[in-house]
Amino acid sequence: MLMGKLTFILICHFGLEKVLKSEVRKLGLELAEGTDGEVRAIGTIADIPRLNFNLRTCERVMIEIASFKAMEPDELLENARLCEIEKFVPVDGEFLVTKANQDKNSILRSSQANQKTVKRAFVDRLKKVYNTQVLTETRGKYPFRVKFNKNICSIRLDTTGDSLHKRGYRIKAGLAPIEETLAAALIKLTEFNKDKVLIDPFCGSGTIPIEAAMIASNIPPSVDRAFVSETWDVIAKEEWKKARIEALENINQERLTMKEIKIFGFDIDSNMIRIAKENAERADVADLIYFETCPVKDFWNLSCIKELDGGIILSNPPYGERLEDRDTIVPIYRDLKVAYSKLKNFDMHVITSFEDTPKILGKETKNRKLYNGMIKTYLYSYLH
Numbered sequence: 001m002l003m004g005k006l007t008f009i010l011i012c013h014f015g016l017e018k019v020l021k022s023e024v025r026k027l028g029l030e031l032a033e034g035t036d037g038e039v040r041a042i043g044t045i046a047d048i049p050r051l052n053f054n055l056r057t058c059e060r061v062m063i064e065i066a067s068f069k070a071m072e073p074d075e076l077l078e079n080a081r082l083c084e085i086e087k088f089v090p091v092d093g094e095f096l097v098t099k100a101n102q103d104k105n106s107i108l109r110s111s112q113a114n115q116k117t118v119k120r121a122f123v124d125r126l127k128k129v130y131n132t133q134v135l136t137e138t139r140g141k142y143p144f145r146v147k148f149n150k151n152i153c154s155i156r157l158d159t160t161g162d163s164l165h166k167r168g169y170r171i172k173a174g175l176a177p178i179e180e181t182l183a184a185a186l187i188k189l190t191e192f193n194k195d196k197v198l199i200d201p202f203c204g205s206g207t208i209p210i211e212a213a214m215i216a217s218n219i220p221p222s223v224d225r226a227f228v229s230e231t232w233d234v235i236a237k238e239e240w241k242k243a244r245i246e247a248l249e250n251i252n253q254e255r256l257t258m259k260e261i262k263i264f265g266f267d268i269d270s271n272m273i274r275i276a277k278e279n280a281e282r283a284d285v286a287d288l289i290y291f292e293t294c295p296v297k298d299f300w301n302l303s304c305i306k307e308l309d310g311g312i313i314l315s316n317p318p319y320g321e322r323l324e325d326r327d328t329i330v331p332i333y334r335d336l337k338v339a340y341s342k343l344k345n346f347d348m349h350v351i352t353s354f355e356d357t358p359k360i361l362g363k364e365t366k367n368r369k370l371y372n373g374m375i376k377t378y379l380y381s382y383l384h
């Protein structure tokens with residue numbers, strides 16, 4: 001097994017770096033200086049399964065192989081040849097340079113050319129260190145990425161594969177589902193904990209209630225899925241097993257068996273409620289969430305909600321961009337405002353790109369700019 005410290009680059013949504021940092025700290029890793037959308041942490045090879053299994057707000061766990069200045073193709077080639085990728089890639093390993101970003105502040109800004117140069121450098125390096133003319137590339141998969149920022153090239157090795165928002169429970173969704181990682185981060189921005197009530201009145205496929213139930217019970221988000229690094233020789237099979245057991249042992253069994261439901265999901269579309277229930281079933285949290293078909297104007301009056309004192313509304317209502325146009329969404333936001341006014345001691349957090357939100361819901365206590373996919377949104381928070 002590879003000894004010594006590694007630098008990890010953990011990708012998250014822009015603006016949510018602090019949330020991810022607090023998750024990383026809880027796992028016991030030391031933090032280093034990061035950039036927008038990227039958190040850096042120092043750990044060991046044994047942390048790769050732990051990070052991938054447990055992080056809720058991270059998209060991808062990568063190892064930083066090297067970082068150097070490169071302003072000419074030859075400089076990139078020479079420096080990439082110095083990367084000790086043989087520490088990870090065996091003689092028959094399949095290694096790909098899958099992505100290179102385009103940075104307008106760097107001289108080398110052709111993504112394709114950079115990808116090709118780095119791949120060539122890696123071929124040269126492995127042939128030399130393994131003393132062979134033939135690299136069969138038949139075993140495992142080692143996806144490298146190249147990122148330029150102001151002429152500094154960072155070479156990373158991805159340990160995750162399919163993005164971490166693909167937890168595996170959401171096979172079906174509606175037209176505009178929120179990413180699981182973003183939903184988890186929003187929940188962590190609220191005061192939510194296992195003893196609090198959380199309501200999503202526009203729950204769609206159930207992502208927010210499901211992520212909340214997983215957080216409340218400490219269910220690790222990604223123990224049941226596969227990772228590209230699971231086949232690598234450099235991580236002992238024992239480490240994957242140990243990390244899986246550790247993650248599963250942390251599940252709050254008491255919360256899972258509690259009869260009282262504190263998490264609610266409502267939607268006007270009965271088909272979405274059916275899908276949300278199926279997704280919750282797959283995520284093993286169906287018993288922790290109450291789903292019901294109900295328009296936003298009525299949910300406050302349901303017997304399960306009416307008597308509640310204190311809680312959180314967290315939701316992404318239709319934005320008007322992807323689902324309905326402005327004329328149809330204004331009444332929906334008005335209905336939300338009225339419903340909120342009927343609840344006692346609730347905070348409300350709404351993520352939306354609909355810029356008239358404060359005009360309809362009222363002046364927010366605070367807001368935060370976030371990206372949901374490519375869409376610029378704001379999380380408007382109303383604290384009681």
Ligand SMILES: C[S@@+](CC[C@H](N)C(=O)[O-])C[C@H]1O[C@@H](n2cnc3c(N)ncnc32)[C@H](O)[C@@H]1O
Binds near residue numbers: 203208317319
């Ligand atoms: C942006 S989607 C929510 C997506 C959800 N967060 C997910 O991850 O699947 C908005 C949802 O609002 C629902 N909706 C639209 N009008 C509604 C209304 N008047 N009352 C309740 N739900 C409504 C839609 O059916 C849709 O599922």
